[in-house]
Amino acid sequence: MSRILIVEDEPAIALGLEDDLKMEGYEVEVARDGITAARRGREGAFDLILLDVMLPGKDGFEVCRELRRAGLKTPILMLTAKAREEEKVTGLELGADDYVTKPFGTRELRARIKALLRRSTGDAETECCRFGEVEVDFARGELRLRGRPVELTPIEFKLLDFFIRARGRVLSRDQLLAAAWGPDTFASARIVDNHIANLRRKIGDDPAEPRYLRNVRGLGYRFDG
Ligand code: CA
Numbered sequence: 013m014s015r016i017l018i019v020e021d022e023p024a025i026a027l028g029l030e031d032d033l034k035m036e037g038y039e040v041e042v043a044r045d046g047i048t049a050a051r052r053g054r055e056g057a058f059d060l061i062l063l064d065v066m067l068p069g070k071d072g073f074e075v076c077r078e079l080r081r082a083g084l085k086t087p088i089l090m091l092t093a094k095a096r097e098e099e100k101v102t103g104l105e106l107g108a109d110d111y112v113t114k115p116f117g118t119r120e121l122r123a124r125i126k127a128l129l130r131r132s133t134g135d136a137e138t139e140c141c142r143f144g145e146v147e148v149d150f151a152r153g154e155l156r157l158r159g160r161p162v163e164l165t166p167i168e169f170k171l172l173d174f175f176i177r178a179r180g181r182v183l184s185r186d187q188l189l190a191a192a193w194g195p196d197t198f199a200s201a202r203i204v205d206n207h208i209a210n211l212r213r214k215i216g217d218d219p220a221e222p223r224y225l226r227n228v229r230g231l232g233y234r235f236d237g
Contacts, residue, residue: 013166014059014129015039019049019075020091021067029062032118033125046070053079053086057195060129063108064091065099073106080107087128091116141176143224143237146215148172155214162214167192167207172215175225175235184232208233 016038020026026042033040041056043049046069053061053075061079065072076088090111092099100111109128112121130151141148147156150173155162164172170192175183183191185201192207193199208225211217217224224237 013037013039015041015057016125017049017052017056017058017061018042019044019046019053019062019067019072020064021045022064025064029121032122036122038125044068046072046075050075050078054082054084058086059132060125061086061088062091062125063088065093065103073102076103076106076108085132087132089124089128141237144216146224146237148176157214157216164211164214168211168214171204171207171211175233176237179235179237182228182231182234188232 016033018026018029018033018040020029020042021044023044026044030040030042041052041058043052046067048069049061049063049067049072050070052058063072063076067075070078072090076090079086079088087110088108090099090103090108092103092111092113100113103111109131110124112124140150145158147159148154150169153164153169155164155169155172171188174188174191185204188204189197189199189201193203209219212219212222212225215224224235226234226236228234
């Protein structure tokens with residue numbers, strides 16, 4: 013499930029967006045001013061930020077600039093006023109990925125969001141990945157072992173995605189929990205072990221002597237692929 017941060021101070025618009033995106037199956041958080049937006053944008057591990065320009069505290073341009081300066085790569089979709097043509101240009105120059113002009117239709121907005129999410133999860137590096145006899149297509153959410161499709165749960169997909177991105181690095185159970193279950197999870201570290209056991213089976217890894225998802229004693233796991 014993709015996480016979206018909505019930054020909008022007008023309550024009616026914020027609520028409408030929140031309802032609509034939740035119905036589309038996104039996990040949604042709303043920030044109502046620029047200062048909260050800049051903080052949550054950095055901390056919240058969102059997949060996309062929907063950013064209004066006119067905001068109390070700090071305007072959307074300032075928030076965008078700050079997030080990009082902090083190295084955040086999350087796609088930013090600016091909500092600009094139709095009457096102000098220059099806002100589009102300013103937003104894009106400051107590192108926004110796209111814009112929608114107000115008032116916008118929900119269908120247009122949904123399409124833009126989908127396109128941006130596709131683009132960002134479709135990083136050349138992680139869109140498709142191959143190791144051993146496994147092929148993973150993250151854009152389509154498919155995994156094949158020796159050419160045959162294997163069903164992965166969303167949690168298993170998140171774990172595998174995180175492992176592949178962090179290839180060769182040791183990941184603690186807490187890091188894996190946060191990555192796959194979210195930072196506020198109450199799940200215990202043991203559940204990670206269970207999911208990794210399942211994941212190993214699904215990618216054809218030998219549980220007695222894993223080749224890809226390796227145990228690193230006392231520390232966690234490492235993906236060598
Ligand atoms: Ca506003």
